[in-house]
Amino acid sequence: MNGRLPLDHPLPGRPHRVYAALTNHCNRSCPWCSTCSSPAGDSWLDLDALKRLIPDEGAFELQLEGGEPTLHPRFWDFVALGRADARCRRLVLCTNGVVLPRTPERLRAWLERLGRPLTVKLSFNHHLLERDPGLPALAVAVRDALAALGAERVFVLNVRLRRGCADDDREVREAVARAGLLDSANIFFLQRYGFASGESSWDPPAPVYDRFSLVNPDGSVYGPDLQARSEGMRRLLSAEP
Numbered sequence: 001m002n003g004r005l006p007l008d009h010p011l012p013g014r015p016h017r018v019y020a021a022l023t024n025h026c027n028r029s030c031p032w033c034s035t036c037s038s039p040a041g042d043s044w045l046d047l048d049a050l051k052r053l054i055p056d057e058g059a060f061e062l063q064l065e066g067g068e069p070t071l072h073p074r075f076w077d078f079v080a081l082g083r084a085d086a087r088c089r090r091l092v093l094c095t096n097g098v099v100l101p102r103t104p105e106r107l108r109a110w111l112e113r114l115g116r117p118l119t120v121k122l123s124f125n126h127h128l129l130e131r132d133p134g135l136p137a138l139a140v141a142v143r144d145a146l147a148a149l150g151a152e153r154v155f156v157l158n159v160r161l162r163r164g165c166a167d168d169d170r171e172v173r174e175a176v177a178r179a180g181l182l183d184s185a186n187i188f189f190l191q192r193y194g195f196a197s198g199e200s201s202w203d204p205p206a207p208v209y210d211r212f213s214l215v216n217p218d219g220s221v222y223g224p225d226l227q228a229r230s231e232g233m234r235r236l237l238s239a240e241p
C-alpha cells in the first residue's frame, strides 16, 4: 500500500522458509488473529519436533512466530537451534514486541543475542496500538538498534489494516507516518482467514510463492496452505480446556 515491493518479499533462489508457530498463546488478543491465537492458547511447540521438521537438505530460513513466540519458555533454544545449523541462512522473528526491553541498552543486547542474518518483524495494528501507545516509539527503537548493530539485520513493521473499518484504519496509517516508519513498513489489508474467516468483504489469503512450510505448535505441518494451517490453529484452541 505504500507503492513499492514489500520488504522481505521472496526473491528467486530464496531458501525454503520454515514458519514455526512456537505457541498459540499470545499476550494480546487481536480479534481477527490469522493464527487463532489468544491469551487462552496453551499449546507449545516441542524443540525436538521442530528439529525433525527442518528440511533434510539445502539451505533454509527459520521464522519464529506464534502466537507470541517470545513467550515460549524455550524461546532462546529455538533461536540457538537455527543458529547452530550452518544451512540456516536467516532467522526471522515475528513479534508483537510486548516483552521487548524498552531501554536502549537492554533492547540492543536483546536484539544482538538473536544473531545474524536477522529479520525482525514487529506487528502493528489497531488492537496493538490501542493497548500500547508506546508501540511506535518501540518500533523506532528496534529499527535504530538493528541499524546500529550493523549489516545483515533487517527491520520490518508489519502493518495490518481493517478494510472498510475506521476509514481503513486511518489512525494506524497516520501513526506509522508520524513515527517516520513508512520506509520500514509493509502495509496490507487483513485477509479472510483465522478469526477473520467470517469477514466476507475481506480478501482470502493469497500467497505469492510456495517455497515455505508452516508448522503448528502441536508439530503438525501444512506445507504452504495458510488457511489449513489457521484451521489447525483454531482446532488447537478449541481442544484446550
Ligand code: SF4
Residues within 6 Å of the ligand: 026, 027, 028, 029, 030, 033, 034, 035, 036, 037, 038, 066, 067, 068, 096, 123
Ligand atoms: S495477531 Fe499477533 S499479536 Fe495479535 S493475537 Fe495474533 S499472534 Fe497475538
